[in-house]
Amino acid sequence: MRQQTKVVAGSDVNTIIYGETGTGKELVARALHELGPRKDGPFVAINCGALHETLIASELFGHESGAFTGADRRHIGKLEQASGGTLFLDEIESMPLGQQTQLLRALQGQTIERLGGKSEIKIDVRVVAAAKEDLEKASEESRFRADLYYRLAVATLTIPPLRERGDDIALLFVNCVTKACLKHGLPVPDISEINLDDLRGRSWSGNVRELVNAAERYALQLESASAGLGTENVRSSLPDQIDAFEKKVISSALRRCAGRIQETADYLDIPRKKLYLRMQHHNIDKYDFVDTK
Numbered sequence: 001m002r003q004q005t006k007v008v009a010g011s012d013v014n015t016i017i018y019g020e021t022g023t024g025k026e027l028v029a030r031a032l033h034e035l036g037p038r039k040d041g042p043f044v045a046i047n048c049g050a051l052h053e054t055l056i057a058s059e060l061f062g063h064e065s066g067a068f069t070g071a072d073r074r075h076i077g078k079l080e081q082a083s084g085g086t087l088f089l090d091e092i093e094s095m096p097l098g099q100q101t102q103l104l105r106a107l108q109g110q111t112i113e114r115l116g117g118k119s120e121i122k123i124d125v126r127v128v129a130a131a132k133e134d135l136e137k138a139s140e141e142s143r144f145r146a147d148l149y150y151r152l153a154v155a156t157l158t159i160p161p162l163r164e165r166g167d168d169i170a171l172l173f174v175n176c177v178t179k180a181c182l183k184h185g186l187p188v189p190d191i192s193e194i195n196l197d198d199l200r201g202r203s204w205s206g207n208v209r210e211l212v213n214a215a216e217r218y219a220l221q222l223e224s225a226s227a228g229l230g231t232e233n234v235r236s237s238l239p240d241q242i243d244a245f246e247k248k249v250i251s252s253a254l255r256r257c258a259g260r261i262q263e264t265a266d267y268l269d270i271p272r273k274k275l276y277l278r279m280q281h282h283n284i285d286k287y288d289f290v291d292t293k
Contacts, residue, residue: 001159001160008157015128016130016135017158020207029128029130033128041084042086043082049091053096057102060099063077063114063117064114067114067115079125080114084125086128087127089130101148107125161207172211173214176211177189205252246282247282250268259287261276
C-alpha cells in the first residue's frame with residue numbers, strides 16, 4: 001500500500017481510493033498530497049455524504065453575496081480554495097447526479113463560476129476521491145456518471161480491511177496504545193502481555209478507527225483484560241468469562257450499529273429495555289460508539 005501510494009503520488013493524476021469505513025482513506029489521500037508535486041499547495045477536504053443536496057454546489061463552487069436567501073457575503077468554494085493543491089472528496093458516491101455534472105464540467109475546463117457570479121475563475125486542482133462502493137459498477141447502473149468516473153479514475157487505490165491485514169494489527173495496536181499513553185500522560189503498559197492472537201481474531205468491523213478506539217480504552221484501562229485485549233496468563237472463573245463475553249458481544253453490536261440502541265437491540269434480538277439493563281451492568285456508554293465523522 002505504501003509503495004503504491006508513493007507511485008501514484010508522483011503521477012499528479014486524479015485518483016479514487018476505495019475502502020470500508022475506518023480503513024484510513026483520508027490518511028492515504030493526505031499522503032498522496034504530501035508526497036506529490038502539490039505538497040506546498042493546500043489540501044482541502046469535503047465529505048459529500050455529510051452535506052445536504054442544496055449545500056453541495058455552494059460548498060464546491062462558492063457563491064456571491066445575494067446569490068440566494070441567507071447568502072449575505074461572498075463564500076469561496078472548496079474547488080477554488082484547493083487551487084494549486086488537492087481536493088479530497090470523501091464519500092463521493094453520495095454526491096447527487098446534478099452536482100456530478102457540474103463537477104465534471106469544472107474538472108474538464110479547470111474553471112468554475114460561483115453561484116450568483118458572472119465570471120469564470122481559473123483553477124488548478126488535483127482531485128482525490130474516496131468511495132466505499134465500486135463506482136464503475138455504480139456508473140453501469142446509472143447511479144454515478146460514467147464520464148465523471150473515468151475523469152476521476154485515472155489511478156485507483158484499494159485499502160484492504162483490517163481483518164485482511166493480520167500481520168499489521170499488532171503493530172498498529174502497539175503504536176496506538178503508545179500514542180494514547182503519551183497523549184494522556186500515562187505510563188506505557190507492558191505490551192508484551194497483550195494477547196495478540198485475540199487481537200487478530202476480532203472482526204474489526206470498524207477497521208483502524210475501531211482499533212484506535214480499543215487501543216485508547218486499553219491505555220486508559222477502560223477495557224479489561226478479559227474483554228478481548230487480554231494477557232496470555234489471565235485466568236478467570238466461568239461466570240467472569242461469560243460476563244466478559246456478553247460485554248464484548250454488546251460492544252461489538254453497538255459498534256456495528258454506530259451506537260443506535262433500537263438497531264442494536266434488533267440486531268441482538270433482545271428487547272430494548274433488556275439491552276439498556278445489560279449496558280448499565282457492564283458500564284457501557286452508547287456514545288463511545290457513535291460515529292461523529
